[in-house]
Amino acid sequence: MDLFTSRSPADTESVGESLGRQVQRGTLIALTGDLGAGKTQLVKGIARGLGSRARVHSPTFAIVNLYEDGRLPLAHLDLYRLETPEQLRGAGIEEFLQPEGVAVIEWAERLFVPGADGGAALIPESRVPGNFVRIHIEVVDETTRRIRHEDPGS
Ligand SMILES: Nc1ncnc2c1ncn2[C@@H]1O[C@H](COP(=O)(O)OP(=O)(O)OP(=O)(O)O)[C@@H](O)[C@H]1O
Ligand SMILES: [Mg+2]
Structure with a gap:
């Protein structure tokens, strides 16, 4: 696990850049x-x-944006609006969970946290296939963020 303190949006972007x-x-x-x-x-x-x-912006309305002009194709998903297991299942996102290139998912807690009805999560975290990286960003104050990077496979 890595911990990084970001003091600006540019800092956070650099963390992403080295990951990319x-x-x-x-x-x-x-x-x-x-x-x-x-x-x-x-x-x-x-x-x-x-x-x-490409100019990256949140795919809040599209669910997924694809950026295919880099070293590997990047699928960028945002699950914020998908609140129930039914909505998640209906969204057709399974193909991105075993990505051809790289998939990055905002609001990934939607996938791993059990549904409000107490039912099983759509995809139990222990069964996510392939290389899996988990990053949590915590807001400390207006410009400070704590970025926690876990790579359970390594
Ligand atoms: N250290 C920092 N790292 C990242 N963003 C920062 C930092 N300090 C301030 N900010 C500001 O916080 C906001 C982060 O917005 P961003 O859209 O990336 O958040 P998000 O987590 O994707 O939100 P959402 O859940 O709405 O998609 C921006 O307005 C950015 O300028
Ligand atoms: Mg966002």
Whole structure:
């Protein structure tokens, strides 16, 4: 586990950029953290680190944005609006959980936390396939973020 203290949006983007430079094909990156924590900011860095020149913005309305001009194709998902297991199942996101290139998921807690009815999570965390990286961003104050990076496979 790595811990990093970010003092600015640019700091957070650099963390993403070094991740994007190193990330291997088939990696699923699960991002968690409150509204405005900096998840999208981190994804901007990941895209840049992969060599994409695309302008990254949150796919809040599209569920997934694809950036395919980098070293590996990057799928950027945002599950914020998918609140129930039914909505998640209906969204057609399974293909991104074993990504061809790299998939990064904002609001990944939607996948791992059991449904409000106490039912099983859509995908139990222990069964997520392939390379899996988990990053939690905690808001400390207006410009400070604590970024926790876990790579359970390593
Ligand atoms: N150290 C920091 N790292 C990242 N963002 C920061 C930092 N300090 C301030 N910010 C600000 O916090 C906001 C982060 O927004 P961003 O869209 O990346 O968050 P998010 O986690 O994706 O939110 P959402 O859950 O709404 O998608 C931006 O307005 C950014 O300028
Ligand atoms: Mg976002």
